Amino acid sequence: MIHQDSYKQHISAQFNAELESVKNHLLEMGGLVEQQIGKAVEALLHRDSGVAEEVVAGDERVNDMEISIDEECFRILARRQPAASDLRLVLAISKVTTDLERIGDEASKIGRQAIKATEEGGSSTSFVEIRHIGAHVSDMLRRALDAFARLDVDMAVEVVIADRSVDSEYATAMRSLVTFMMEDPRTIGPVLGQMWALRSLERVGDHASNIAEHVIYLVRGLDVRHVEPDQLMAQVEESE
Amino acid sequence: MIHQDSYKQHISAQFNAELESVKNHLLEMGGLVEQQIGKAVEALLHRDSGVAEEVVAGDERVNDMEISIDEECFRILARRQPAASDLRLVLAISKVTTDLERIGDEASKIGRQAIKATEEGGSSTSFVEIRHIGAHVSDMLRRALDAFARLDVDMAVEVVIADRSVDSEYATAMRSLVTFMMEDPRTIGPVLGQMWALRSLERVGDHASNIAEHVIYLVRGLDVRHVEPDQLMAQVEESE
Numbered sequence: 001m002i003h004q005d006s007y008k009q010h011i012s013a014q015f016n017a018e019l020e021s022v023k024n025h026l027l028e029m030g031g032l033v034e035q036q037i038g039k040a041v042e043a044l045l046h047r048d049s050g051v052a053e054e055v056v057a058g059d060e061r062v063n064d065m066e067i068s069i070d071e072e073c074f075r076i077l078a079r080r081q082p083a084a085s086d087l088r089l090v091l092a093i094s095k096v097t098t099d100l101e102r103i104g105d106e107a108s109k110i111g112r113q114a115i116k117a118t119e120e121g122g123s124s125t126s127f128v129e130i131r132h133i134g135a136h137v138s139d140m141l142r143r144a145l146d147a148f149a150r151l152d153v154d155m156a157v158e159v160v161i162a163d164r165s166v167d168s169e170y171a172t173a174m175r176s177l178v179t180f181m182m183e184d185p186r187t188i189g190p191v192l193g194q195m196w197a198l199r200s201l202e203r204v205g206d207h208a209s210n211i212a213e214h215v216i217y218l219v220r221g222l223d224v225r226h227v228e229p230d231q232l233m234a235q236v237e238e239s240e
Numbered sequence: 241m242i243h244q245d246s247y248k249q250h251i252s253a254q255f256n257a258e259l260e261s262v263k264n265h266l267l268e269m270g271g272l273v274e275q276q277i278g279k280a281v282e283a284l285l286h287r288d289s290g291v292a293e294e295v296v297a298g299d300e301r302v303n304d305m306e307i308s309i310d311e312e313c314f315r316i317l318a319r320r321q322p323a324a325s326d327l328r329l330v331l332a333i334s335k336v337t338t339d340l341e342r343i344g345d346e347a348s349k350i351g352r353q354a355i356k357a358t359e360e361g362g363s364s365t366s367f368v369e370i371r372h373i374g375a376h377v378s379d380m381l382r383r384a385l386d387a388f389a390r391l392d393v394d395m396a397v398e399v400v401i402a403d404r405s406v407d408s409e410y411a412t413a414m415r416s417l418v419t420f421m422m423e424d425p426r427t428i429g430p431v432l433g434q435m436w437a438l439r440s441l442e443r444v445g446d447h448a449s450n451i452a453e454h455v456i457y458l459v460r461g462l463d464v465r466h467v468e469p470d471q472l473m474a475q476v477e478e479s480e
Contacts, residue, residue: 063466067463070331070463073331077327087317087318091334094334095334178428182429185422188428192418223307223311225307226300226303226304
């Protein structure tokens with residue numbers, strides 16, 4: 001009996017180590033993707049095509065990490081057949097890695113816009129907006145990953161709600177860029193580039209919000225993916 | 241012994257029925273999403289805000305289906321603890337449902353552009369491009385879902401390769417729209433709307449391609465998510 005118990009403990013310790021490991025790899029991927037976004041925004045603001053090239057090249061590592069995390073999830077499910085909350089964790093990791101990979105894609109798109117902007121020269125009209133929305137979504141991403149690491153529902157709810165402000169900041173920035181283009185049609189080319197970059201940043205906010213929703217699901221078993229933010233808090237509080 | 245065998249057969253038949261059921265739900269969701277894209281494009285081309293409103297409202301059903309398919313996947317994994325290829329299938333379904341939900345989001349965005357375009361009036365400049373790229377990505381989506389239903393790798397490879405033509409058609413269409421705007425800045429507002437719609441369609445092509453990549457992974461165990469199309473065929477042939 002003692003022998004069997006210690007065997008079980010051994011298996012369970014190994015399993016926990018595997019779960020910790022895949023979780024750490026996910027957070028490592030999150031850190032890389034955060035860096036990619038930060039560098040892409042800097043490259044765009046400072047017209048630094050060297051940094052932009054680094055971002056575009058760095059996307060390969062993000063892609064590799066997605067594949068390897070998915071394989072890790074597959075192996076854990078195949079060998080450990082986890083139940084209940086561990087199973088939810090593995091499934092959430094497998095979904096979050098997709099969101100991180102897509103954030104990586106957006107960073108790479110912004111990097112390509114930065115390269116184009118550097119080649120074309122000309123002035124940037126939406127520095128303030130890009131810097132501001134870039135900082136906002138980077139902060140959301142960092143908090144979404146922190147919330148995931150600590151299974152912190154309150155922080156996750158904040159991220160989902162913050163996405164609403166990003167959407168409205170984005171809409172305002174786009175309107176002012178349209179006005180700008182209309183007033184000076186020679187700016188159409190570069191301003192469009194800035195619009196695409198803003199669009200990418202807005203998508204990063206969406207993905208950060210998705211990650212936060214997975215945290216809420218993990219902790220509360222509550223699927224809030226399509227709940228409106230104003231009802232979100234009430235639903236989360238009810239589920240306590 | 242006979243009793244136990246028949247019990248095992250019973251369990252296995254039930255398990256197969258559950259797998260079939262979740263696969264069918266996924267294909268049903270795929271059919272709905274295909275319809276949503278088709279209707280959104282028609283609404284945009286014919287300035288039909290009634291149909292556009294239907295598309296926007298219909299996104300809720302798409303969202304509900306995503307949640308219910310994810311729950312089905314969770315239940316199968318928790319109760320059946322499938323191994324090897326069945327496990328891969330369930331994981332692929334859980335990833336494909338995310339792609340379908342995002343295609344639904346793009347349909348909804350196109351629907352909103354259609355409503356805006358109807359309100360604003362004015363002429364559409366990119367009928368041909370929207371119709372053409374819309375038909376192309378709808379066809380890709382249908383074939384990606386067919387490939388999934390039949391586990392047809394050849395068809396899946398075709399879809400991934402087709403995405404490359406969509407990307408180049410999209411780039412051409414965008415360039416001509418930029419020229420159009422520059423020549424007549426009064427068209428900036430409506431032309432931007434058409435650009436967003438084209439961007440959404442291009443994203444639909446990306447998601448259809450993702451679905452096809454999951455089929456290749458399912459059948460060949462080959463992760464081709466980040467393989468360039470020109471190397472894709474060779475890798476898939478090698479894996480036979």
